[in-house]
Amino acid sequence: MPSSFFNQGFQRKRPSTHKLPPGQYETHDFPVLSAGPTPRIALDKWTLTLEGLVEEPKKWSWQEFNALPQQDFNPDIHCVTQWSKFDTKWRGVSLDTLLEQVRLKPDARYVMASSYGGYTTNLPLADVREGKAFIGLIYDGQPLTPEHGGPARLVVPHLYFWKSAKWITSLRFMADDEPGFWERAGYSMYGDPWKAQRYADDDE
Amino acid sequence: MSKLDWQLATVTAIRSETARVKTFTLSLPHWTPHLPGQHYTLRLTAPDGYQAERSYSVASPPEQTGEIELTVEAVEEGEVSGYLFEGVGVGDQLEVRGPIGGYFVWRSATGARPLLLVAGGSGVVPLMAVLRHRQRAGLHNPTVLLFSIRTPEDVIYQQELETLTATDPTFTLLLDYTRQAPTGWTGYHRRIDKALLAEVVGRFEASPVCYVCGPTGLVESAATALQDLGLPAEDIKTERFGPTGG
Ligand SMILES: Cc1cc2nc3c(=O)[nH]c(=O)nc-3n(C[C@H](O)[C@H](O)[C@H](O)COP(=O)(O)OP(=O)(O)OC[C@H]3O[C@@H](n4cnc5c(N)ncnc54)[C@H](O)[C@@H]3O)c2cc1C
Numbered sequence: 276m277p278s279s280f281f282n283q284g285f286q287r288k289r290p291s292t293h294k295l296p297p298g299q300y301e302t303h304d305f306p307v308l309s310a311g312p313t314p315r316i317a318l319d320k321w322t323l324t325l326e327g328l329v330e331e332p333k334k335w336s337w338q339e340f341n342a343l344p345q346q347d348f349n350p351d352i353h354c355v356t357q358w359s360k361f362d363t364k365w366r367g368v369s370l371d372t373l374l375e376q377v378r379l380k381p382d383a384r385y386v387m388a389s390s391y392g393g394y395t396t397n398l399p400l401a402d403v404r405e406g407k408a409f410i411g412l413i414y415d416g417q418p419l420t421p422e423h424g425g426p427a428r429l430v431v432p433h434l435y436f437w438k439s440a441k442w443i444t445s446l447r448f449m450a451d452d453e454p455g456f457w458e459r460a461g462y463s464m465y466g467d468p469w470k471a472q473r474y475a476d477d478d479e
Numbered sequence: 480m481s482k483l484d485w486q487l488a489t490v491t492a493i494r495s496e497t498a499r500v501k502t503f504t505l506s507l508p509h510w511t512p513h514l515p516g517q518h519y520t521l522r523l524t525a526p527d528g529y530q531a532e533r534s535y536s537v538a539s540p541p542e543q544t545g546e547i548e549l550t551v552e553a554v555e556e557g558e559v560s561g562y563l564f565e566g567v568g569v570g571d572q573l574e575v576r577g578p579i580g581g582y583f584v585w586r587s588a589t590g591a592r593p594l595l596l597v598a599g600g601s602g603v604v605p606l607m608a609v610l611r612h613r614q615r616a617g618l619h620n621p622t623v624l625l626f627s628i629r630t631p632e633d634v635i636y637q638q639e640l641e642t643l644t645a646t647d648p649t650f651t652l653l654l655d656y657t658r659q660a661p662t663g664w665t666g667y668h669r670r671i672d673k674a675l676l677a678e679v680v681g682r683f684e685a686s687p688v689c690y691v692c693g694p695t696g697l698v699e700s701a702a703t704a705l706q707d708l709g710l711p712a713e714d715i716k717t718e719r720f721g722p723t724g725g
C-alpha cells in the first residue's frame with residue numbers, strides 16, 4: 276500500500292484530548308457489542324470457577340464472590356470496532372485477589388475465559404496478573420447491566436475489549452495457547468490496541 | 480495477498496437509496512468471495528496522516544464478482560459517513576480490507592432452514608446480501624424480512640424488495656414504520672416488541688434461524704424478545720451497528 280495515499284479533503288472531525296491507538300476514535304457513550312442475545316443470569320445460580328492447571332479448582336457463589344475485597348479502577352478501554360472510551364469508572368475484584376486463593380501448576384501459561392452463553396477468549400497468564408485484570412461488578416456506580424456483561428465481566432483494559440469476556444463464569448488455566456470464539460474466527464490471538472492487532476494477520 | 484491487507488478500491492458507481500442513504504460500488508484489485516453478513520473495514524487518511532476506520536457490511540452478493548457494494552447511511556456529524564456523502568465521487572479511491580466476520584454470516588449450504596431477518600434502518604444492508612445471494616442461488620426456504628424504519632422515505636432498497644415480494648412467494652416483506660406510516664397503512668406501526676415478534680414468528684411452520692441487525696437498542700430488545708419467545712440462543716445471530724440506543 277503506498278504510504279502516500281490520502282483522501283482528498285478528509286480531516287478529523289472531533290479532536291480528542293486523549294492519545295488514541297491507531298484507527299480508534301473517541302466515544303462518550305458505551306456501545307454494546309456481543310455475538311448473540313444478551314443472557315439473563317439469575318444471581319442465585321451464578322458461579323465463577325478457576326480450573327484447569329490449578330492444584331485444586333475453586334468456585335465462588337455470587338454471595339461469596341461479593342465478599343471478596345473489591346477495588347475501584349478507571350481504565351481507558353479500546354474496542355476492535357474502533358471506539359475508545361477514556362476514564363471509565365469500575366469497581367470489582369482484581370484477578371490477583373482470585374489467584375491468591377488457588378495454587379497454579381508451574382506449567383500454567385495461558386488462560387481461557389468462558390462465559391454464560393458459550394463465549395470464550397484466550398489470554399496469556401501474564402496479562403491478567405499484577406493489576407492488569409479485574410472482574411468488573413459495578414460500572415459508573417451501578418451494578419453492571421446485562422448488555423454490558425453484567426452481573427460480572429472480565430476487564431483487561433490493555434487489550435482490545437473482546438478479550439474482556441462479558442458474563443464470565445470460568446477461567447481455565449492452560450499450558451498452551453488456544454483460540455477462543457473470535458480468535459477462531461480470525462481475530463488476533465493477543466489483541467494489543469497500540470499495535471492495532473485486530474486480526475490474526477496483524478500479529479507479528 | 481491476504482484478504483486482510485489494505486487495498487485501494489475504485490468507486491465505480493454511486494446510487495442514492497434514500498435521502499440519507501447511498502450505495503457505493505467499489506471495484507477491488509483483489510476481490511475475495513464473501514459470505515453474506517460479512518463486512519469490510521474502510522480507512523480514511525487525512526493529508527496530515529490522521530486515520531479513521533469504520534466497518535461497513537457488504538450489500539452485494541458473492542455472485543457479483545470483482546466488486547462490492549457498500550450502503551452507507553449519513554449519520555449526523557458523522558466523520559466517515561459524512562466524508563463519503565460529501566467528498567467522494569465516481570473515480571475516487573478508497574482504502575478497504577476484508578471480508579471480515581465469521582459469526583454473523585449466512586451459509587447457504589444450510590439454506591433449507593427458514594429465515595427470519597430483522598432489520599432496523601441501515602441494519603438491512605447485510606440482510607440484503609443474504610436475500611440477494613438466496614435469490615441468485617435459487618433457494619426457496621421460507622424467508623421473512625421484518626424491516627423497521629421511521630418513515631416511508633426511509634425504506635432502503637424499496638424497489639428491489641417489492642420486486643422480490645412480487646416474484647418469490649416464499650419471501651415476505653413486513654415493513655414496520657415507527658414514526659410515520661403511509662396513509663391507509665394497515666401493517667405494523669410501532670417499535671418492534673415481543674407481541675409483534677410473536678406474530679411474525681408464528682408465520683413460520685418450522686423454527687427459523689434469526690439474523691437481527693441495526694442500532695444497538697433495537698438489536699438488544701429484538702434478540703431478547705426472540706429468546707423469551709423460546710427460540711434457542713444459537714439460532715439468534717446479532718450484529719449491532721451502534722450507538723447505544725437508549
Ligand atoms: C460490523 C458493522 C457493520 C456496519 N455496517 C454498516 C453499514 O452497512 N452501513 C452503515 O451505514 N453503517 C454500518 N455500520 C456503522 C458504521 O461502522 C459507522 O458507525 C457509521 O457509518 C458512523 O460512522 P461515522 O464516522 O460517520 O460517525 P461518527 O463520527 O463515528 O459518529 C458521529 C455521531 O453519530 C453517532 N453514531 C455512530 N454510529 C452511528 C450509527 N450507526 N447510527 C447512528 N448514529 C451513530 C455517534 O455516537 C456520534 O455521536 C456498521 C458497524 C459495524 C460495527
